[in-house]
Amino acid sequence: MATPEEIRRIERIACDLRTDVITMIGVGKVGHIGGSCSLAEIAAALYFSKMRFDPKNYTDRDRDRFLLSKGHTVPIQYAALIELGIIPREDIGGLKTLKGKLQGHPDMKTPGMEAVTGSLGQGLSIGVGMALALRYAKSPSHVYVVMGDGEIAEGQIWEAAMAAARYKLDSLTGIVDRNRFQATGATKDVFDIPNLEDKWRSFGWNVISVDGHDVGAVLDALDAATTTKGIPTVLIAETVKGKGISFAENTSAFHNASLTQAQYDQALAEIAEAKRKLQ
Amino acid sequence: MTAVNLRTAYGEALVRLGRKDWRVMALEADLGKSTQSVMFQAEFPDRYFQMGIAEQDMTSTAAGMALAGMIPFVHTFAIFATGRAYDQLRNSICVPNLNVRICGSSAGLSDFGDGKTHQSIEDVALMRAIPHMSVVCPADSIECEKMMECLLDWEGPVYIRINRNDLPFVTPPDEPYHIGKVTQLRDGRHVAIFAAGVMVSIALEAAKTLEAEGISARVVNVSTIKPLDRDAIVRYAAGVEAIVTAEEHSLIGGLGSAVMEALRSVAHAPVEFVGVPDTFGVSAEGYDGLMARYGLTPATVVKTAKALLKRT
Numbered sequence: 001m002a003t004p005e006e007i008r009r010i011e012r013i014a015c016d017l018r019t020d021v022i023t024m025i026g027v028g029k030v031g032h033i034g035g036s037c038s039l040a041e042i043a044a045a046l047y048f049s050k051m052r053f054d055p056k057n058y059t060d061r062d063r064d065r066f067l068l069s070k071g072h073t074v075p076i077q078y079a080a081l082i083e084l085g086i087i088p089r090e091d092i093g094g095l096k097t098l099k100g101k102l103q104g105h106p107d108m109k110t111p112g113m114e115a116v117t118g119s120l121g122q123g124l125s126i127g128v129g130m131a132l133a134l135r136y137a138k139s140p141s142h143v144y145v146v147m148g149d150g151e152i153a154e155g156q157i158w159e160a161a162m163a164a165a166r167y168k169l170d171s172l173t174g175i176v177d178r179n180r181f182q183a184t185g186a187t188k189d190v191f192d193i194p195n196l197e198d199k200w201r202s203f204g205w206n207v208i209s210v211d212g213h214d215v216g217a218v219l220d221a222l223d224a225a226t227t228t229k230g231i232p233t234v235l236i237a238e239t240v241k242g243k244g245i246s247f248a249e250n251t252s253a254f255h256n257a258s259l260t261q262a263q264y265d266q267a268l269a270e271i272a273e274a275k276r277k278l279q
Numbered sequence: 280m281t282a283v284n285l286r287t288a289y290g291e292a293l294v295r296l297g298r299k300d301w302r303v304m305a306l307e308a309d310l311g312k313s314t315q316s317v318m319f320q321a322e323f324p325d326r327y328f329q330m331g332i333a334e335q336d337m338t339s340t341a342a343g344m345a346l347a348g349m350i351p352f353v354h355t356f357a358i359f360a361t362g363r364a365y366d367q368l369r370n371s372i373c374v375p376n377l378n379v380r381i382c383g384s385s386a387g388l389s390d391f392g393d394g395k396t397h398q399s400i401e402d403v404a405l406m407r408a409i410p411h412m413s414v415v416c417p418a419d420s421i422e423c424e425k426m427m428e429c430l431l432d433w434e435g436p437v438y439i440r441i442n443r444n445d446l447p448f449v450t451p452p453d454e455p456y457h458i459g460k461v462t463q464l465r466d467g468r469h470v471a472i473f474a475a476g477v478m479v480s481i482a483l484e485a486a487k488t489l490e491a492e493g494i495s496a497r498v499v500n501v502s503t504i505k506p507l508d509r510d511a512i513v514r515y516a517a518g519v520e521a522i523v524t525a526e527e528h529s530l531i532g533g534l535g536s537a538v539m540e541a542l543r544s545v546a547h548a549p550v551e552f553v554g555v556p557d558t559f560g561v562s563a564e565g566y567d568g569l570m571a572r573y574g575l576t577p578a579t580v581v582k583t584a585k586a587l588l589k590r591t
Contacts, residue, residue, distance in 0.1 A: 061348065108375040115346055119370040122339040126371055129343020129351070132328060133304070137347070156367075159336035166331070 002219045006049065008278055010215045013048050013083065014040040015275035018244045019268060020079035024095045024102070027264045031095065034254045035148060036076040038179035038212065038239040045218045046144055047080040050226075055084040058112050062139045065114045065130055069123020069157075070148035070177065071105040072256070077113070078102055086112040121154025123147065124174060128164050131172040142226055146175045150182030153191050158203065164232040165204025173225040174205070174234035177212065179241035181252040200234045212237030244271055281420045281452075283445040286384055288420030290315025292427035293352060297323045300431050304344055304351045306330050306337050313443065314354040314384040338364035341379045342371035350378050350431065356390065357383030357399035357440060361406055368436075369409050376411045376435045386416075386440040387476065387527035388560055391569040398560035404532025406438040407505050414505040415458060416440040418479035419448050422502055425456035433458055440476065442527075444566055447480045450500065459503045461511035467495035470521040470584040471548075473512070475501050475534045478525040478553070478575065485580035496584065504537050512541035516548070521587035525553040525580055527570070551583050 002010075017040045025031030043066075047053060051064035068077050075095065081087040087102070087110065094100015102110060105118030114130075117123045127145035134141045147157065164172050176196070180187050193199070200207045206228045210221040218237070225233035241255070242248030245267045248257075259267065282288045297303045297319055304326045311317040311329070320327040330337040334355050341351040353360065360383040361368070372379045383402055390397045406414045415437060417423035423441070430437060437458070449464060464479070465486055474482040479500045486496035499515045501507070516522050516538075524535035535552035542550070555573045563569035570576060 115342065116370055116374040119366050121335075122342075122367055122371050125336045125339030125367075126343035126346065128336070129340035129345075130347045131343075132340070133344040133347035133349045136304075136325065136349075139347075156333075156335045156339065159331075159333035160340070163330055163333070163336055163340065167328075 002049065002216055007216045010044045010049055011041070012275055012278050014044040014215070015271050015278065016083055017044055017076060017079040018271045020082055020092065021075045022264065022267045022271065024075050024078060024092050025259065026093070027261050028258050029096070030256055030258045031075060032072045032256050033245070033248055034181060034242040034252070035070060035073040035177065035179060037243045037245060037248065038241050039073060039076045039146065039177050040243065041213045041215050042146065042175060042177065042218055042237060043076050043080050045215055045222065047084060049219060050222045051144070052140070052142070055086055058086050062141050064141055065127070065143045067114050067117065067123045067127050067143065067145045068106055069117050069145055070120065070151050071118025074106050077106070081112040120151045121156040124157050124160035127172055128160050128169060131169045132167060135171055141171065143172045144175060145172065146177060148182070149176055149178040149180060149187050150190065152176060152193060161200065161203040161205065168230050169232045170229050172232045173222070174232065176234060176236050177239055178236055179239040181241040181250070181255060183252065183255050185252050197236055204231060206231050206233040207236060208233060209236045209238065212239035213243060244274060246270060281424060283420060285417065285420055285423055285442045285444065285446050286315045288423045289382065289427070289441050290318040292424045293319045294322050296427060296431060297326065300350065302348060302350045304328065304349050306341055306351055306353050308332055308334050308337050308355045308359070310355055310384070313356070314382060316354040334359045334364045335367050338367035339371040342377055345377035345379050350380070352380045352382055354382045354384060356397060357386035357402045358397055361399065361402040361438070365405060372436050373409045373411045378434065379436050380430050381436065381438045382441055383438060384441045385443045387442060388569045388573070389443040389566060391563045391566045394562035395559035400529045400555045400560060401532070402440065403504055403528050403534065407532065407537065411435050412505065413437045413458065413503070414440070415503050416476040417502055418476060418500050419446045419450050421448055421452050422450040422456065426458065426502070429456065429458045442477050446477055449480045449483055459506055459508050461503070461508045461515070462500045463497060463515055464500055465496070465498040467497035467519070469495045469519060469588060470523060471497040471499060471516055471519045472523045472525060472580060472584070473499045473501050473515070473534065473538050474525040475504060477527050481575065481577050482525050482580055484577040485584070488577060488581050489584060494584065494588065494590065501534060504534055507537050507541055509541040512538055513545055516542055520548050521584055522548050522550040523553060523580060523583050523587065524550065527575055528554055529557060530554040531557055549587050551587055553579055553583050
C-alpha cells in the first residue's frame with residue numbers, strides 16, 4: 001500500500017508527463033494526444049514507483065520491461081523516459097521529424113525503448129517471449145504490456161493470451177487502457193468487445209478492474225498482479241481518453257489530432273492547474 | 280553421418296546448436312514432426328515452446344525472446360512462416376534487426392500432396408524484400424549443417440528455406456562455408472546456370488546432358504540469396520554465351536530476379552529463368568511429378584540453355 005505522499009508524488013509526475021506530451025506534439029502537428037493522456041497515471045506508477053528500473057542502468061538484464069503494444073501513444077513513453085533522463089530533454093521538439101530522434105512509433109534506436117510495436121496486436125506476444133526467455137534465464141524481471149481497448153480486436157492478442165496462460169506466466173502483466181474511444185469513434189460503436197473481464201478470465205488470466213487514474217488503486221492492483229502466482233494478470237484500467245485536457249476528454253476527436261495555439265495554451269494551463277492543486 | 284533428408288539434417292543440426300549455446304530456443308506451431316524440431320524438444324524440453332497453431336503469436340514471441348538475449352528458431356511450413364506471419368516478421372523482428380532464425384520447412388513444391396495452400400512459391404520474394412532479412416536455401420544436407428553452424432554468430436534475422444525431401448549430396452563436404460558464399464560446383468564456358476536448393480542437383484544433371492551434346496555448362500550454387508554476393512554473380516556470369524537461373528519458386532521475385540538485379544549495370548549474356556510460372560500450385564501424388572508439371576527438371580534446364588545458345 002503506497003503512502004499518501006507517494007501517491008501525491010506519482011500524481012504530480014503524471015501531470016509532468018502530460019505536459020511533456022503536449023509540448024512534444026506542439027502546435028499544428030498531428031499527434032496521439034488522447035491515448036497518451038489516458039495512460040499518464042499508469043505510466044507514472046510503473047516507471048516511477050512499481051518497476052525495478054534504474055534509469056542509470058536502463059539496459060540491465062534484470063530490469064522490468066514496459067512494452068507499449070498500442071505503440072501510437074509512444075509520446076507518453078517518451079515523456080517518462082525524458083523525465084527519467086534517458087531521452088535527452090532537447091529531443092522533445094523532434095517528434096516525427098526527419099532531423100529529430102523520436103519516431104512516430106516505438107523504435108529500438110531510441111534509448112529506453114524495449115520493442116518495435118505499433119502494428120497493433122503484437123506487443124503481448126513480444127511480452128510473452130520476453131517473459132519466457134527471462135524466466136528461463138532465472139531473471140526476476142517482470143514484463144508489463146499496455147494494450148488499447150480498440151487494439152484488442154486484433155486476434156493475435158488472444159493467441160498471446162492463451163500462450164501466456166498455457167505457460168503460467170506470472171511474470172507478465174497486461175494492462176488494457178480502456179479509454180473507450182478509438183480512431184473513428186466510441187469503441188462501443190466501432191467494434192464493441194463485450195464482457196471484457198469475462199473474456200480474459202476465460203482465457204486463463206487473473207483479472208483486476210481498476211480506475212486507471214487513481215494512482216493508489218493502480219499501485220495496489222500492480223502489487224496484486226505481481227504477487228499472484230501461477231497465472232498471468234491483466235488490469236482492465238478504466239480511463240478517460242484525453243484525460244486532463246477538458247476539450248480532449250471522452251472523444252475520438254483528439255485520438256490523433258493537432259492543437260491550435262489557443263488549445264495548446266489551454267491544455268498546458270489546465271495541466272499546470274491540476275498539478276498546482278496537488279502541491 | 281549426414282542425413283540425406285534435408286529436414287532431418289536440419290533437426291540434427293539444431294540439436295547440436297542447442298548443445299553449443301544455451302541461448303538457442305525453438306518455437307513450434309504443431310508441425311514439430313514435419314519440421315523435425317521434435318529432436319530439439321527431446322533433448323531440451325525447457326527450451327522448446329509449443330505455441331499452438333498460432334503462427335503470428337509465435338513469430339512475435341520469438342522477437343521477445345531475441346530482445347531478452349536468446350537466439351530463437353521459429354518453425355512452421357514456409358508458406359505460414361512468410362505469409363501468415365509476414366507483418367510480425369517485418370515489424371517485430373526485422374525492423375529491430377533481431378537474431379531470430381525462421382525455418383520455413385516444406386518449402387517450394389516439396390509439400391506436393393497438400394496443394395496450393397501449403398506450397399510456398401512466393402516466400403523468397405517476400406523475404407528478400409524486407410530490409411535486414413537474410414535468405415538462405417541449402418542445396419543439400421551437408422550445406423544445411425554448415426549454414427546452421429553460422430547461425431549462432433550471424434547478426435540479424437535469417438530465413439532458412441528447407442525442403443522436406445531427400446536431396447542428393449552435391450556440395451563439397453570439406454570446404455569451409457560462410458553465409459553469403461556463392462559456390463561454383465562445376466566450370467563451363469558456354470552457359471552459366473545459377474541455381475538454389477533442390478535445383479542445384481537438377482542443374483548438375485542438366486550440365487551432364489549438355490556436356491554429352493558438346494555444350495559446356497558452369498553450375499553455380501547460390502545458397503545465400505540475400506545478402507547476395509554481387510561480385511561473385513558478375514564473375515560467374517562472365518565469359519559465357521548464355522545464363523540460366525533455376526529455382527523452385529515463382530519466376531517473380533526469386534533467384535532469377537536477384538541475379539538480374541546483380542547483373543543490372545554490367546554487360547552480360549542473354550538470361551532466361553527456369554521456375555514456377557505466375558500461378559498457384561496443385562496437389563500431386565509425388566514430388567517429381569509436380570516438379571515436372573512446372574518444368575523444374577533437367578530437361579527444361581537443357582532446353583532453356585540450348586534455346587539461348589540457339590542450338591535447338
